[in-house]
Amino acid sequence: MVFNTKMIFAVLFLCVSATCVIAGDPTLEFEWKVTYGTIAPLGVPQQGILINEEEFLAGWHSRRYVPHPPWKELYLSLPGQGPDWNLLLLPTTALHRASGGIGMLKVHSRNLIPIPYEKPADEYSVLLGDWYNKGHKSLKTILDSGRSIGRPDGIQINGQSSKVGDANVKPLFTFEAGKTYRLRVCNVGLRLSVNFRIQGHTMKVVEVEGSHTVQNDYDSLDLHVGQCMAVLVTADQTPKDYYFVASSRFAQHPLSTVGVIRYANGNGAASTELPPPPPENTKGIAWSISQFRSFRWNLTSNAARPNPQGSYKYGKINITRTIKLVNTRSSSNGKLRFGINGVSHVDAETPLKLAEYYGVADKVFTYNLMKDEPQEGDKVEVAPNVVNGTYRNFVEIIFENHEKTIQTWHLDGFSFFGVAIEPGKWSPEKRKNYNLLDAVSRNTIQVYPNSWAAVMTTLDNAGMWNLRSEMRERA
Known part of the structure; x- marks a missing residue:
């Protein structure tokens, strides 16, 4: 389908990463038919x-x-x-x-x-x-x-x-x-x-x-x-x-x-x-x-290691980038178009990561077609929606929902801190209401009608990742 509410994060960095498997780790095999x-x-x-x-x-x-x-x-x-x-x-x-x-x-x-x-x-x-x-x-x-x-x-x-x-x-x-x-x-x-x-x-x-x-x-x-x-x-x-x-x-x-x-x-x-x-x-x-x-993060319980979850002080990290996303629903040429910030994602014939790997990305899609702020007007462009991110940047993402229905958003490849949800429209002054101590680290966030939600995350997982609506007709 060609009417997606989706954004692709391309997290770029100049280093080589490796996954280590400890010798003797148990292996379980499942066969799913x-x-x-x-x-x-x-x-x-x-x-x-x-x-x-x-x-x-x-x-x-x-x-x-x-x-x-x-x-x-x-x-x-x-x-x-x-x-x-x-x-x-x-x-x-x-x-x-x-x-x-x-x-x-x-x-x-x-x-x-x-x-x-x-x-x-x-x-x-x-x-x-x-x-x-x-x-x-x-x-x-x-x-x-x-x-x-x-x-x-x-x-x-x-x-x-x-x-x-x-x-x-x-x-x-x-x-x-x-x-x-x-x-x-x-x-x-x-x-x-x-x-x-x-x-x-x-x-x-x-x-x-x-x-x-x-x-x-x-x-x-x-x-x-x-x-x-x-x-x-x-x-x-x-x-x-x-x-x-x-x-x-x-x-x-x-x-x-x-x-x-x-x-x-x-x-x-x-x-x-x-x-x-x-x-x-x-x-x-x-x-x-x-x-x-x-729902608050248990600061004293374990995380992925024996150290407690609360040892990660996300509230003390400086924000290096703010991306404000407004979801839209419109009609174009007799089709429903769901978009964010004026772009409705459509998959290219060539897989995006494959095009990037072989150095032909410029022939398949355009980076940063979508801007960090919503644009004026109702025009929606149908194209692959790929946004560059910088490795290890600490990013604030604002979801603003002007529609009458609740929305849910999911970020692949990362967890984020859901620091605030409020009715109305977001402004920088709203940051004073953020939970910067014990917001839950998660990977989905709901946005109520005519409301906004704010999340924070570190782009520490190199690759190309979906940020998408969980409302399936939009994704």
Whole structure:
């Protein structure tokens, strides 16, 4: 598709980097067979993408982008140090995510690196999000015709959807009374933010996108498209069934679904009285921003090495560059065009990095077509959007959303500090409101309607990396 909201960071430097693998590191081999098959997350049969004959592998990124040619073996060198985390595997092109093919690989830290809480009795993956009964090919055809993919048909949890009172619902997972469990929850949808909650149970947030957080308890949590977090849940209620509830946020037409958490040796169906959702509209945005601010970096827990996360003083680093990005939606020649700062990215026939490697980049694309500040006017240029960055520069990126819908942004290859989200428009004076002490290091950030978000990152990973919208019709 040729209507992308995307920017490519080309981080240039003059040195040679090497990846070292320690002798004796264990090697694990996985074979993932990708095929088409019939799936029905909302009860409507459709063609889906299967991995080892399953559309959702809820048991096996780091939101790191791994370019991979088809039908080839893929070797990943994963860090054996650092906090427990998950590698979320999902398609990122051509709307394939709309047809499944999603999974999670759990990565546990070595014993040398302790986690800042007692080891849970078990852990479960929860892959939730909006779902369309049309497959990825049909959705692509809709976009190619110049229309939006429209609103989703429902919400799924681990590839299934249920209503309150449905009989014979397969439980998502089973708890034993008195034990604590870790749930790794990811929003793998295409469009909608989702709030999740569990009947009668609180959730303690312990990790957001690979970073340990200050441990606070929540009755419900907002999770935006492309985001992941880990929570601890203690089975401290009467042994019976309880509903896990997922509902849409900031949507004109609310959607919801439930799954069942079953206590071992429990007796009794889940109550039909569900925990209430958070507020919507303006109050809901204020509520969600307040929750975002409550997520704080755990400064004393481990990072990728035995030293604590807080040993990296990002708030004391001088900003060397500010990039302000404004997302737009427009129409050109009967097509939807999503862009940033007047440029709508389109992939060139020659892969960009390949053109750069062979010294023919000037024949394929133009560097810095997009400026660091949004330009006046509504004109949108359709072209490869490649912005040069300087190795090890400390960059401030401002996302400003003038539209009526929430946006989510993801940066491949890096983590950044989400230092602020506020309503209105950004100005340099807003820096006084930044969290320069314990903002969470992460790789996605949400931007509410008519609001802005600020992130900071060091360009310390040489290469060419995507900064893109997680709203799939835009990417």
